[in-house]
Amino acid sequence: MRLKIMTAVVALVVCSAAHAKCMRETFGATICGQGPCSNDRNGQVFCAAERYGTAVRDGQGEIVCGLGRCVQDILSGNILCSREPGGDAVRTLDGVRCLGGCEPATPAHCERVIVE
Secondary structure, eight states: OOOHHHHHHHHHHHHHHTEEEHHHEEOEEEEESOOOOOTTSSSSSEESTTTTOEEEOOOOOEEEESOOOEEEOTTTTOOOEOOOOOOEEEEEEEEEEEOEEEEEGGGGGGEEOOOO
C-alpha cells in the first residue's frame, strides 16, 4: 500500500514539474516557475506564476510579471498585462487593449522556485 502511495506522489510531482519553465541564473542556480522566465539586470531569474503569463524586464531592469500577455504602452512607457490568465494584450493607436481588461505588470505575479 505504501508503495502505491509513494508512486502516486512521485507521479504528481513529475507531472507538475513537466509544465514548469526553468532558467539558469548568472551565478549557477536554476530557477523554475509555472510560466516563462526572464533575468533582471543583476542576472537573477524570476518566472511568471501563471503557466501562460509573462515575465518581462521593466525600464529599471527589474522583472515584472502578468497573468496573461504583457506589452509596453508606447505612450506612457508602462507595461500592461491582461487580467485574464493566458489572456492577450495588444498595442493599438490609442494605447493597449487587453482581454478581460488591463492591469500593470507587477512583481507580485512572479515566482522563484530554486531547483539547485
